[in-house]
Amino acid sequence: MSAPLPTRAEAMGLLARARPETLAELAPDLPGHTMLRAPETGAVMVQGRQGGTGAPFNLGEMTVTRCAVRLECGAIGHAWVQGRDKGHARRAAVLDALLQTDRAAELAAAILAPLAAAEAASHEAQSRRAGATRVEFFTMVRGEDE
Amino acid sequence: MYVAVKGGEQAIDNAHAWLAESRRGDVAIPELSVAQIREQMALAVGRVMAEGSLYDADLAALAIKQARGDLIEAIFLIRAYRTTLPRFGASRPVDTGAMAAIRRISATYKDLPGGQVLGPTFDYTHRLLDFALAAEGAAESPAPQAAALGPVPRVTGFLDREGLIEPEPASDAPPPDLTREPLELPASRALRLQSLARGDEGFLLSLAYSSQRGFGRTHPFVGELRIGEVMVEVEIPELGLSVAIGAITLTECETVNQFTGSKTQPAQFTRGYGLVMGQSERKAIAMSLVDRALRWQELGEEDTGAPVQDQEFVLMHADNIQATGFLEHIKLPHYVDFQSELELVRRLRAGAAQEAAE
Structure with missing residues (x-):
C-alpha cells in the first residue's frame, strides 16, 4: 500500500518551504545537471484582499529565488523558493526534475514524505500552543462545543 | 537650492570609521549576530519588514544591526535594497x-x-520590568500545549x-x-x-x-x-x-x-x-x-x-x-540660500536704521 504521489505543485511547495539545511540533509548528492536559468534572487509582490475577502491590493514584496535545470536524461526542473538561498533553489529545481523521472516514487518516499511530516508536526505544535491560550469562559459553552 | 561643495572627504571617511567602531560598542561585550536579532528582536524585525515593504527576516535583522537599532534607518536600508531586486511577479491574494x-x-x-x-501577547502583563531577564542564561520553559x-x-x-x-x-482585478x-x-x-x-x-x-x-x-x-x-x-x-x-x-x-x-x-x-x-x-x-x-x-x-x-x-x-528624507535634507549644506537671506536681512536692517536716523 502506498500513498498517492503528491502533485507537482504540492511537491514544489514542499521543496520550497523546506528548511534549506533539512533539504540538504535529505538530498545531499545531486545528479549532474545543466542550468537553464541560474539561481536568481528577486521579489514577488504579495497581495492581500480588502476586508480579507474583497478586491486585491498590494501588501508588500517578499524575496524569492528561482532556478531552472535540465538533467542529463533531459528532465527539466523548476524552483521558486522564498528567500535568497541560491543553493536551496538549485537543489529544489534538481529534485523537481528528478520527480519527473521514474525515480519519482522513491524520492517522494525518501524526501517529500519526511518534509510533509515535519511541516505538519510543526503546524500541529504551533496550533497546540495557541490552543493552550484559548480562553475558557465558565458561564458559557463555545459554539463548537454544542 | 543645492550647490556643489567640495572637500571633507577625509572627514567623511573618518566619521564612517568611527560610526563602525561605535556600532560595535565595547568589544569586551560579545557581538550581536544577525540570527540573534532575527530571533530575539522579532517585533522590531517585523516592523522593518512591514515599513521596508519587503518580507525577509534575515535582511531586516541585518539592517537593524547596521543601523545600530535605528528602525527608520533600517527601513531606509531595506527600501534601498528592494529597488535592486527584479520583480518576478505577484502572488495570488493571500487567504x-x-x-x-x-x-x-x-x-x-x-x-x-x-x-x-x-x-x-503582552496584554494582561503588568508592565513591570522583569529583572530575571537581566540574568542571562535562564532557559525558558516550553510553552504549554493543549488541543489544537x-x-x-x-x-x-x-x-x-x-x-x-x-x-x-469580490474581484480579481489587478490592483x-x-x-x-x-x-x-x-x-x-x-x-x-x-x-x-x-x-x-x-x-x-x-x-x-x-x-x-x-x-x-x-x-x-x-x-x-x-x-x-x-x-x-x-x-x-x-x-x-x-x-x-x-x-x-x-x-x-x-x-x-x-x-x-x-x-x-x-x-x-x-x-x-x-x-x-x-x-x-x-x-x-x-x-x-x-x-x-x-x-x-x-x-x-x-x-x-x-x-x-x-x-x-x-x-x-x-x-x-x-x-x-525631506526633513533631514535641511541639515545638508544650504550655504548659498542662507547667504542670500542673510544679505536680505542686513539690507532690511540697514534700511530701517537709515529711516530711523532721517
Whole structure:
C-alpha cells in the first residue's frame, strides 16, 4: 500500500518551504545537471484582499529565488523558493526534475514524505500552543462545543 | 537650492570609521549576530519588514544591526535594497481566512466558533520590568500545549451572512501599485491600503488616536484581530501551476463601524481593514481605523475637516522614508540660500536704521 504521489505543485511547495539545511540533509548528492536559468534572487509582490475577502491590493514584496535545470536524461526542473538561498533553489529545481523521472516514487518516499511530516508536526505544535491560550469562559459553552 | 561643495572627504571617511567602531560598542561585550536579532528582536524585525515593504527576516535583522537599532534607518536600508531586486511577479491574494492563527480575538463576540485565542501577547502583563531577564542564561520553559485549534471563521462572515455588514465586493482585478506609478489623488482604496500597510506605525497610531478623540468620526469595534502565518501562492509561469512557495506572518484587523442606511437600504455596519506584515496589532488596528475614516466620501458621510479624513494629508505624510528624507535634507549644506537671506536681512536692517536716523 502506498500513498498517492503528491502533485507537482504540492511537491514544489514542499521543496520550497523546506528548511534549506533539512533539504540538504535529505538530498545531499545531486545528479549532474545543466542550468537553464541560474539561481536568481528577486521579489514577488504579495497581495492581500480588502476586508480579507474583497478586491486585491498590494501588501508588500517578499524575496524569492528561482532556478531552472535540465538533467542529463533531459528532465527539466523548476524552483521558486522564498528567500535568497541560491543553493536551496538549485537543489529544489534538481529534485523537481528528478520527480519527473521514474525515480519519482522513491524520492517522494525518501524526501517529500519526511518534509510533509515535519511541516505538519510543526503546524500541529504551533496550533497546540495557541490552543493552550484559548480562553475558557465558565458561564458559557463555545459554539463548537454544542 | 543645492550647490556643489567640495572637500571633507577625509572627514567623511573618518566619521564612517568611527560610526563602525561605535556600532560595535565595547568589544569586551560579545557581538550581536544577525540570527540573534532575527530571533530575539522579532517585533522590531517585523516592523522593518512591514515599513521596508519587503518580507525577509534575515535582511531586516541585518539592517537593524547596521543601523545600530535605528528602525527608520533600517527601513531606509531595506527600501534601498528592494529597488535592486527584479520583480518576478505577484502572488495570488493571500487567504487570511485560512491563516494558521497563533492569536485570534474578537471584541464583539465573547463566544464565537474557534474561541478567543490569546497567543503570545503582552496584554494582561503588568508592565513591570522583569529583572530575571537581566540574568542571562535562564532557559525558558516550553510553552504549554493543549488541543489544537479548529477552524477560526471570520467574524465579519457571521455579520455578512445576515446582511448586517456592508458586503465586500469580490474581484480579481489587478490592483494598482504605488511602487510602479507615483501616487495620484484621489487614490483608490487598493492604493490607500498599500500606502497604509507600508506607512509609519507612529503616524498611523496618532492619526487613529486623533479619530477616536473626536477629530473625524470613527466608532469602531474590533470585530476581529488575528495573527499567524499564511501561505504565499505564486503561479509559476513556465508550468502554469500555482505553488505555495513560502509562508509569511501577518496581522489582520477588521473593524465593525457605525451604520449607513437610507429609506431604500436598511442600516448596515461598515468596515475598516488593516493588514500588516509581521506581528503588529497596534499598527493593524490603527490602519483599520484610518482606512475607515478615509472612506467617508464613498459612505456618504460629511467631511468634518479632520486630518484623518484628508487623503492628501494622510497618504502624502505616511511614508517615513519620504518624510525623513525631506526633513533631514535641511541639515545638508544650504550655504548659498542662507547667504542670500542673510544679505536680505542686513539690507532690511540697514534700511530701517537709515529711516530711523532721517
